[in-house]
Amino acid sequence: MRKILLIGIGPGDPDYLTVQAINALNRADVFFIPDKGAEKAELRQLREQICKRFITNADYRTVTIDIPKRDAHPEDYQATVDDWHARIAERYQSVLTESLPDGGCGAFLVWGDPSLYDSTMRILDRLQAQGSDIAYEIIPGITAVQALTARHRIPLNRIGQSVTITTGRKLGAAGQLTDDTIVVLLDGDETFAKIDARDVSIYWGANLGMDDEILVAGKLDEVASEIQRVRREARSAKGWIMDAYLLRSDGNE
Ligand SMILES: C[S@@+](CC[C@H](N)C(=O)[O-])C[C@H]1O[C@@H](n2cnc3c(N)ncnc32)[C@H](O)[C@@H]1O
Numbered sequence: 031m032r033k034i035l036l037i038g039i040g041p042g043d044p045d046y047l048t049v050q051a052i053n054a055l056n057r058a059d060v061f062f063i064p065d066k067g068a069e070k071a072e073l074r075q076l077r078e079q080i081c082k083r084f085i086t087n088a089d090y091r092t093v094t095i096d097i098p099k100r101d102a103h104p105e106d107y108q109a110t111v112d113d114w115h116a117r118i119a120e121r122y123q124s125v126l127t128e129s130l131p132d133g134g135c136g137a138f139l140v141w142g143d144p145s146l147y148d149s150t151m152r153i154l155d156r157l158q159a160q161g162s163d164i165a166y167e168i169i170p171g172i173t174a175v176q177a178l179t180a181r182h183r184i185p186l187n188r189i190g191q192s193v194t195i196t197t198g199r200k201l202g203a204a205g206q207l208t209d210d211t212i213v214v215l216l217d218g219d220e221t222f223a224k225i226d227a228r229d230v231s232i233y234w235g236a237n238l239g240m241d242d243e244i245l246v247a248g249k250l251d252e253v254a255s256e257i258q259r260v261r262r263e264a265r266s267a268k269g270w271i272m273d274a275y276l277l278r279s280d281g282n283e
Contacts, residue, residue: 039051040177040239048170050170051171057137058090060129060137062122062125091129095125098114119157143170175215191210191211192211196213196214199221204225207277210279227251227254232246232254233276234246242264246260
């Protein structure tokens, strides 16, 4: 049996790692580093820095796994993701078997927390369902949602109210707020600037926890174009950006 640790590393600042995550880093012999291409090389380097900083066992190895590309605008989203996961699972299976001996312990450093918009767990479930001899353990991490609310110094929920966590794609389809508070991740299309924006505040953050972090907050109709401007500027500076935002209808605290 091969053991795999899915270690949540937080959304950017190595100081976000928990003590449990640091202990888990020191249990693994091999670290699997998924590589999604040149534009995210900085994120791969950050994982390598985390290993260097926190691992005391000098004998650990890192193994890069090239991740196949996914169609960015598929006609059938679910089917395309399913096919993509099947291709990733195949890649994982061969790398895990080649690089990790039976009885060995490997780890994935998962951005933020493994439960939030991350498919590593699903892919390992897929491998287990196919009969692969792996067992996995989850080490929770700080999510981009927590980094966002902490940096803006706001509560996630209003008293007694619910919160929706969604994607830019889903928000765009709804066209408006569907809950008192909505947190939006994975929005490459600046959907905040396209929805019905009356009486809504936005708390936006890019590259949270990193050196080039940017925060903007205000009434959505007043700050949306400013967010678009700084977002585009930051994105063109390094070729990619990670941003998240919280939308809240104005009213009672
Ligand atoms: C694939 S999801 C992964 C979320 C991650 N598992 C977590 O727990 O935060 C990636 C999205 O999370 C958000 N995100 C992650 N890290 C971020 C950061 N440092 N600053 C702003 N947004 C971030 C962005 O919306 C990005 O598109």
